[in-house]
Amino acid sequence: MGCVSISVGRRAVVVDDEEPLARLVAGYLERDGFEVHVCFDGARALEVLREVDPDIVVLDLGLPGVDGVEVCRQLRTFSDCYVLMLTARAEEVDTLIGLSVGADDYMTKPFSPRELMARVGVLLRRPRSAPVPTDPPPATTVTTVGSLTLDAAAREVHVDGEPVALTRTEFDVLAALAARPGMVFSRPALIEAVWGPGWVGDEHLVDVHVLHVRQKLGDSAEAQRFIRTVRGVGYRIGPGQ
Incomplete structure (x- = not known):
């Protein structure tokens, strides 16, 4: 268990105990220009998340030990990065639990890596401090x-x-x-x-x-x-x- 770093650029952290899947997702992110950190357990992920200040986290819900819900809960105490939650179970309760601690989106396994990258792209097109556009523009914000x-x-x-x-x-x-x-x-x-x-x-x-x-x-x-x-x-x- 641990964490590895790949590539340079915008920062992403992939957290999943299924190492082949984590590395597959990391490979797609790397090809899109991300600096990617891959972690296989929640405890190590929390250490890396504090160090890296990522733009986006791809986070599995069902991690052993410190699970994805707790990782997301703690992450939200020090970061407003985007979180895309992965779950192997489609029941609504998993979605509700994951999003209630601050996940921005979720995907159910199995999924298409191309769809995951599309979701990542959509999230990152929303800059951290972008105003909501209106027409006509308001006199005050x-x-x-x-x-x-x-x-x-x-x-x-x-x-x-x-x-x-x-x-x-x-x-x-x-x-x-x-x-x-x-x-x-x-x-x-x-x-x-x-x-x-x-x-x-x-x-x-x-x-x-x-x-x-x-x-x-x-x-x-x-x-x-x-x-x-x-x-x-x-x-x-x-x-x-």
């Missing part, structure tokens, strides 16, 4: 909905004056909604706004991220203070019918 304040330029969220820590993807989902208060976004519309038109996968990924944003805002589907569900259509924030 700050949106206020009741006791919720979102500053798109500073990428800060406050509720009742207290800061709320969101992952990059969670922030982008909330910012996309806040950019057009009252407008109802369908799942495909939110996917295009946040992940981009090249993303492919399960649209219910949106629901999971909305769930976690609501939890962090002290919101819920039952008592909808900020994000409102429009049955059969999608989500909106602020006023509207």
